[in-house]
Amino acid sequence: MADVEGAAVPAVRLRQISKSFGAVRANDQIDLDIAPGTIHGIIGENGAGKSTLVSILYGFYTADSGTIEIDGELARIDKPADAIARGIGMVHQHFMLVPTFTVLENVMLGAEGGALLAQGAADVRAELLRLEQEHGLEVDPNALTGDLPVGLQQRVEILKALRRGARILILDEPTGVLTPAETEAMFAILRALRDSGVTILLITHKLGEVMAICDAVSVMRQGRMVGQRVPAQTSREELAELMVGRQVTLDAQPTEARPGAATLSVRDLSWRDANGAPRLRDVSLVLRAGEILGLAGVSGNGQSELLDVLAGLAPVQQGQIELAGRIIDATHPADPADMRQLGLAHVPEDRHRRALVLPFEARENAVLGYPKRLGSGPWARPTTMTEIAQPLMQGFDVRPPNPKLAARGFSGGNQQKLVLAREISAKPKVLLVGQPTRGVDIGAIEFIHAQLNAMKAEGCAILLVSVELDEIRGLSDRVAVMNAGAIVGTLDRQDATVQRLGLMMAGQAA
Amino acid sequence: MNTLPRWVEILLIPLINLSLALCVAGVVIALVGEDPIRALSVMLKGAFVFSGGLGYTLYYTTNFIFTGLAVAVAFHAMLFNIGGEGQTTLGGLGVALICLALGGVLPGGVVILFAIAGAAAFGALWALIPGWLQAYRGSHIVITTIMFNFIAAGLMVWLLSGILRGGNQGSPQTNVFAEETWLPRLHEIVRGLGFDAASSPLNLSFVLALLACVGVWLLIWRTKFGYNLRALGHAPDAAASAGVAVPRMVVIAMAISGALAGCMALNEILGVQHKLVLNFSAGYGFTGIAVALMGRNHPVGIVMASLLFGALYQGGTELDFEFTSITREMVLVVQGLIILFSGALAYMITPWLIRIFAKGATRA
Numbered sequence: 001m002a003d004v005e006g007a008a009v010p011a012v013r014l015r016q017i018s019k020s021f022g023a024v025r026a027n028d029q030i031d032l033d034i035a036p037g038t039i040h041g042i043i044g045e046n047g048a049g050k051s052t053l054v055s056i057l058y059g060f061y062t063a064d065s066g067t068i069e070i071d072g073e074l075a076r077i078d079k080p081a082d083a084i085a086r087g088i089g090m091v092h093q094h095f096m097l098v099p100t101f102t103v104l105e106n107v108m109l110g111a112e113g114g115a116l117l118a119q120g121a122a123d124v125r126a127e128l129l130r131l132e133q134e135h136g137l138e139v140d141p142n143a144l145t146g147d148l149p150v151g152l153q154q155r156v157e158i159l160k161a162l163r164r165g166a167r168i169l170i171l172d173e174p175t176g177v178l179t180p181a182e183t184e185a186m187f188a189i190l191r192a193l194r195d196s197g198v199t200i201l202l203i204t205h206k207l208g209e210v211m212a213i214c215d216a217v218s219v220m221r222q223g224r225m226v227g228q229r230v231p232a233q234t235s236r237e238e239l240a241e242l243m244v245g246r247q248v249t250l251d252a253q254p255t256e257a258r259p260g261a262a263t264l265s266v267r268d269l270s271w272r273d274a275n276g277a278p279r280l281r282d283v284s285l286v287l288r289a290g291e292i293l294g295l296a297g298v299s300g301n302g303q304s305e306l307l308d309v310l311a312g313l314a315p316v317q318q319g320q321i322e323l324a325g326r327i328i329d330a331t332h333p334a335d336p337a338d339m340r341q342l343g344l345a346h347v348p349e350d351r352h353r354r355a356l357v358l359p360f361e362a363r364e365n366a367v368l369g370y371p372k373r374l375g376s377g378p379w380a381r382p383t384t385m386t387e388i389a390q391p392l393m394q395g396f397d398v399r400p401p402n403p404k405l406a407a408r409g410f411s412g413g414n415q416q417k418l419v420l421a422r423e424i425s426a427k428p429k430v431l432l433v434g435q436p437t438r439g440v441d442i443g444a445i446e447f448i449h450a451q452l453n454a455m456k457a458e459g460c461a462i463l464l465v466s467v468e469l470d471e472i473r474g475l476s477d478r479v480a481v482m483n484a485g486a487i488v489g490t491l492d493r494q495d496a497t498v499q500r501l502g503l504m505m506a507g508q509a510a
Numbered sequence: 511m512n513t514l515p516r517w518v519e520i521l522l523i524p525l526i527n528l529s530l531a532l533c534v535a536g537v538v539i540a541l542v543g544e545d546p547i548r549a550l551s552v553m554l555k556g557a558f559v560f561s562g563g564l565g566y567t568l569y570y571t572t573n574f575i576f577t578g579l580a581v582a583v584a585f586h587a588m589l590f591n592i593g594g595e596g597q598t599t600l601g602g603l604g605v606a607l608i609c610l611a612l613g614g615v616l617p618g619g620v621v622i623l624f625a626i627a628g629a630a631a632f633g634a635l636w637a638l639i640p641g642w643l644q645a646y647r648g649s650h651i652v653i654t655t656i657m658f659n660f661i662a663a664g665l666m667v668w669l670l671s672g673i674l675r676g677g678n679q680g681s682p683q684t685n686v687f688a689e690e691t692w693l694p695r696l697h698e699i700v701r702g703l704g705f706d707a708a709s710s711p712l713n714l715s716f717v718l719a720l721l722a723c724v725g726v727w728l729l730i731w732r733t734k735f736g737y738n739l740r741a742l743g744h745a746p747d748a749a750a751s752a753g754v755a756v757p758r759m760v761v762i763a764m765a766i767s768g769a770l771a772g773c774m775a776l777n778e779i780l781g782v783q784h785k786l787v788l789n790f791s792a793g794y795g796f797t798g799i800a801v802a803l804m805g806r807n808h809p810v811g812i813v814m815a816s817l818l819f820g821a822l823y824q825g826g827t828e829l830d831f832e833f834t835s836i837t838r839e840m841v842l843v844v845q846g847l848i849i850l851f852s853g854a855l856a857y858m859i860t861p862w863l864i865r866i867f868a869k870g871a872t873r874a
Binding site for chain 2: 022335338340358371381
């Protein structure tokens, strides 16, 4: 722990913070000092206790024991209002904005100042102008929030916090939804805020970001603070080892590709959502046996819709899909069961909503989408489910290997391993994988990547959708980039540099 | 994180809720100047001990089992079927049409089989329409099932004051069915076996209700259909991803739910009234919601909850007889309190229990 004796009074000082949920110690005697006017990173795997810790600081939870000092003063923070009164602001991973409000209305929300809106609105407008000039936080106050790109929405969240007088800003996984360019812009804002004296607490799992922007970084593992480092004097590898507790290979290892025949062909696929907005525009791609095609792009640019259409969850409206010799188009539809029948397996992006029934036991989830595994009759015997689930869970090292445990009782990584085990065991010809390592701990990421490479070696054609560029570049033989529902271009692995991909993700042709 | 041990959820919470309701009811009874303890003992004796009491209790229980199961099946698919009243009413119409048309033409046993099918089919139809509207047109099932209750009630008044009114009936009801189509009373069967039994309206439909419990359990927890139904209820998107045809599933789930509600008419119409009358659903369809909630949508729980409500109905009648200051309305207050505490306020005490058990766990 850095010596703060003689230095400025820390903006935040936590001492011996502990918090338990039932038998789980989410935070175990955490000590943390954050120097004022710095960007301080907190990293750790899922379940390491980062979110619990900042939730305690922001008043969502109260600690079982321990003390919080803000600017050297003992603070009692029982609810978010206490935190706000102490000058703490928080930008959540999922924005807390009303999409149908203007930027001005959103910033004003919760601090309207009086029964009539006019005066408050004028005040907020003046305040926004000041903040904009001071920190370079430019947003049109009259724009409808829902129409803004995510990068700007995030700016609105930051403005909201600053307008309430935040001098300590907590950001929870702020870059998950941003393009590389937006991330750079965000970092510039954070640096400017820091230079004007704001203290920033950055929760993230991206080691690269920590190295790029933080002045100090604290590492958590299993509810404990396991170390503090200065980025200049450490490496990603060391941080990863601290997080996981053992050595890990950070980047996926590329393997030799021997692409075979085209397995899945998509021709001129266009798709509109229920509101008539075009989500896919003339998408064409060919997926060959024994290759991984990465689909890069900022989330929300049509990747999810493409996965849905390919999986049979959304009907083909225009264009066609050819899979295993069958043509699927508007007049020859196929539902998810048909697509599975044709040899397509799907690991959905949204694991909790789409891939698993969380209250179901692991063994029940092991047959989700594959009723034939239970036999041909109408019965669904729990014992049969156990017999199916056990080898899957052992083969994919799902821990704990208890088929009767409800899916929601597993960690993100183990849930994902269970889903992968289920889909891969169907020996699919085509595997659609959406965000395979989202919310998955570093240790499991390695395993999942190895499984995908093994599938490729066996001749499976894999479409990998991910917002993690490192993952795309580490695994894919070719990378297609999507922007605004269209495929901007396709690059071979060796040409797919972060810079080029970044430009393409922003819409520039290759 | 905030889960309670199973036995607490299944046993302790309902017991606490029941006790709370009885305490408040006791206060009300004390306020009108009666002895709450004596009232409780009269209720219990009336429901289980007095001659014929148990038979009446089980007769009411039968109604609650059917309507409770109906709510539970729909609820496993996350559908809130509030149309039990209307579906039961239509079930009664199905029974009546079959019995009036075939009674005396075919042997009694065959007619009974057809009547069972008729009750289920008509109830299913009445639930299937709101189900279809929800699945394919997006009309909310809660709204449509409630509206269908009114439509059913109106339809019945129209039919029973018109074409279905029996020739020698002065009131809106059908002619009495042929006697061989009546469901046998259980006390007659027991007497036939050489034992003594007090008369009660309890009939063969009680056995049918218990069979329905077994059937629902098998369907929900042991078949692929039930598996898909539960997947749909817990995670509609995951079910769709898995290839479950969600809209069709919604329609089928509602049809099964409606069929079970329709079967309540077997007890009332085929077992007791032997003719179609107005308003025989008498609120059982609504109370089925409380029964399902209290029984946690599981057949075993539903039987227990139905028994409780059956005992309340029967014991309540006894209270009415026994005490001059306790009227029929007073009994409804007691029943209402139990529905309030075990239905609407079912989870009122859980946060406190979670806190108590969390403390216990940290100490351990």
